[in-house]
Each structure stands twice: as C-alpha cells, then as structure tokens.
Amino acid sequence: MALAYPFSAIVGQDDMKRALLIASVDQEVGGVLVFGDRGTGKSTAIRALAALMPKMDVVGGCPYNCAPDAERPGLCAQCRPGEDAGKEKVRSEPMPVVDLPLGATEDRVIGALDLERALRDGEKAFEPGLLARAHRGFLYIDEVNLLEDHIVDALLDVAASGENVVEREGLSIRHPARFVLVGSGNPEEGELRPQLLDRFGLSVDVATPTELTSRISIVRSRDEFDRDRAAFIKRFQRKEGKVRKQIQNAREHLGEVELPDSVVELAARLCIALGTDGLRGELTLIRAARALAALEGAKEVTSEHLQTVAPLVLRHRLRRDPLDEAGSGARITRAMEELFAA
Structure with a gap:
C-alpha cells in the first residue's frame, strides 16, 4: 500500500x-x-x-462493516437480532x-x-x-x-x-x-x-497559490516526500498524532456541544437573506458549526463558528443572479456583514 x-x-x-x-x-x-x-x-x-x-469496530464476518452496537435499521440482514450468520467476534478495522x-x-x-x-x-x-x-x-x-x-x-x-x-x-x-x-x-x-x-x-x-514563498514551500515538501517517503512521514509523525487525537476527541464530545437558540436564529436569518431553497442550508450550517466547535474543544457553538463555516455550507446552494456580477462567496460575505453587524 x-x-x-x-x-x-x-x-x-x-x-x-x-x-x-x-x-x-x-x-x-x-x-x-x-x-x-x-x-x-x-x-x-x-x-x-x-x-x-x-479504526472502527465491526461485526466479524459482515461484508457491510456493521457496527456491533448499531440499532436494527442500521444493520444488514445477517447481523440483525435473531440471525446467527456472520456473528463472529468483533474486530477492529481501518x-x-x-x-x-x-x-x-x-x-x-x-x-x-x-x-x-x-x-x-x-x-x-x-x-x-x-x-x-x-x-x-x-x-x-x-x-x-x-x-x-x-x-x-x-x-x-x-x-x-x-x-x-x-x-x-x-x-x-x-x-x-x-x-x-x-x-x-x-x-x-x-x-x-x-x-x-x-x-x-x-x-x-x-486555486493555485500565487505567493512565491508558498509555492516554493509546497514544491520543496513534495520533492522531499517523493525522494524519501518514510523519512518525510516520520518528520510529521507528532503533528499527525495531534490531528488524529483532535478528530477522536471531537467525535467523542460532539454530542455534548450545546447549540444556543441565538445561533439557530442567526443561521435561519442568513439563509433567508441569501434566498436558499429548502431547510437543508440551515441544518447543515448548525451541524458544521457544531463539528467545528467540537474540533476546537468549545462547549457551545458561537456566531464565530457559524461565520467560519457559512461560506463552505452555502456557496453551492445559492441561485445564480444574472444581475449580480459578484460571486457566491462575495454575496455570502456581504450578507454576513449586514447580519452580524446589526
């Protein structure tokens, strides 16, 4: 591999x-x-x-990676209660x-x-x-x-x-x-x-980086990686461990992050201002903001989390406006400035 x-x-x-x-x-x-x-x-x-x-725990012998503690709707036919096929001991898989x-x-x-x-x-x-x-x-x-x-x-x-x-x-x-x-x-x-x-x-x-120092840094790093991959990976082993731990902690504490009503209201107001269709925009906004808060170790979602994820969530959900030459990113920024400044 x-x-x-x-x-x-x-x-x-x-x-x-x-x-x-x-x-x-x-x-x-x-x-x-x-x-x-x-x-x-x-x-x-x-x-x-x-x-x-x-790594994740899976039911031994299951071809669908079923989780041992999953509820019935999340299990395949052979892993549901009353079925014996494939129910070997739990194993850990990447x-x-x-x-x-x-x-x-x-x-x-x-x-x-x-x-x-x-x-x-x-x-x-x-x-x-x-x-x-x-x-x-x-x-x-x-x-x-x-x-x-x-x-x-x-x-x-x-x-x-x-x-x-x-x-x-x-x-x-x-x-x-x-x-x-x-x-x-x-x-x-x-x-x-x-x-x-x-x-x-x-x-x-x-986009392709336009800053000279960034381009040089990227080219040098990639060249070092291609020449000796094992040594390059070893150099970043500690940093990789920190990011892995950050992901694990965030996944474990995601359900504990509180979502204030004021943040939900801001998400709804932003989507209304941008004219997004349906409610998927709001739902994704608050979920992404909560995940970001968990990554940062915060106990509750703030308006800053919402502002950070808004361009990622809403950029591709906006209708094209032929009378507005600004891109979707600029429209989101403008709407956030008006909303959060109020």
Whole structure:
C-alpha cells in the first residue's frame, strides 16, 4: 500500500482542510465537494485525511462493516437480532476509503449477482459493491463532474435513504450504506448535476497559490516526500498524532456541544437573506458549526463558528443572479456583514 502524504504537511488550502476535518467529525454534515485547478492538492488532502482516521469496530464476518452496537435499521440482514450468520467476534478495522472510478459499472457500484457462486454451486448470492464497502467510511470520486448519469442516480437514491436496495436477477437485497461522500474535480471540464451538488454538505473552491514563498514551500515538501517517503512521514509523525487525537476527541464530545437558540436564529436569518431553497442550508450550517466547535474543544457553538463555516455550507446552494456580477462567496460575505453587524 502506497504511503499517503501527511495531512499536517499540506501547505495552505485552509478551507479545504477545515471542510474535510468537519466532515470526518460528523458524517451527517453530508460530505465535501472540492473544485479547483489541477495540481492543487485536492486528491492529496483527501487521501491524507483517510490515513488519520481512527479504526472502527465491526461485526466479524459482515461484508457491510456493521457496527456491533448499531440499532436494527442500521444493520444488514445477517447481523440483525435473531440471525446467527456472520456473528463472529468483533474486530477492529481501518475506516474504509473507497475510490469510485469514473468507468465503474452500475453492478460494480451497487452490487450484483455473484456469478462465480451461481455457476459453481447453482445458488443465487449477492456480491456487494463499492457502496457496501464504503459503509461507515468515505466514498471518494475524483472528477465527480464527469460521472455518468446512471451512477449519479444510484448515488442520489442511497444518499437520500442511507440504504442500498438491489432488485435484479431474482435478488432482493437491502443493506445500510451511510458514508461521507467526497468529490473533487475541475469546473472547466463540466458542471455537476444540481441534484448531486445539493447532496454535498460543504463545498470548497481551491486555486493555485500565487505567493512565491508558498509555492516554493509546497514544491520543496513534495520533492522531499517523493525522494524519501518514510523519512518525510516520520518528520510529521507528532503533528499527525495531534490531528488524529483532535478528530477522536471531537467525535467523542460532539454530542455534548450545546447549540444556543441565538445561533439557530442567526443561521435561519442568513439563509433567508441569501434566498436558499429548502431547510437543508440551515441544518447543515448548525451541524458544521457544531463539528467545528467540537474540533476546537468549545462547549457551545458561537456566531464565530457559524461565520467560519457559512461560506463552505452555502456557496453551492445559492441561485445564480444574472444581475449580480459578484460571486457566491462575495454575496455570502456581504450578507454576513449586514447580519452580524446589526
């Protein structure tokens, strides 16, 4: 297995790193979309975060990574009460990070009939797909804007329900499929379908650094990593440990972070001012703000947390205004200045 570039060694791109950390603390935030120029560290950051994630307990023999303490709706058929199949002792596994390649077939993504067992034993059996492997982990799609429509449709169904339903070749299978959806791409190569865009909780635009010292630092670090990966990773071992501990503490104390009514009101006022559709904007705002507060070790969410995450949450949820030449980021900043100054 190739060694991943250390997350703490990434220079700049603070919004992207913050968004990924927030999504790693609370899966309910809804995933991260990273759009920007080629060669700006999008894939590097995502794979680096995966190496930081703590291990998780899974039911032994379960192909869907079911948690031993999960309630019935969050368990597959063989792990539900009364079923003995697959109930071996609990084991600890790395959090899955599954790549969904652009050329993947629908059968490979959602699962299909296990042809080998069908031909060998004459029995119908289900072969889990990428969505099953990604349960309780990350599903990463590079060049997400180039994904084929029928794969996008499958992802939308699962993202909405948290369950993968397969009805084909005489099979009728349901299994849990909850994961953090992470996508990256270059907007010059095509736009993302609005339905899928709305499923991402956070959106980040990354650009090529223009500051000379930053570019030199990035090039030197990458060159050192490529020449001796083990030595480079060892240099950042302590920093990586701190970030890993920060994520673990935030996940453990997320439920203890208080959410004042005043912050919820500010979130609602901001979404009203920007004219966002539905209530997903407010819900994601308060969840992301709570996750950020947990990362910082705060006991309650503040307006500062809300202001920090607002551009990440709302940038991709605004309707295009042909009469306003300012980008979505500028519109959010303007609305926050008017709201929080009042």
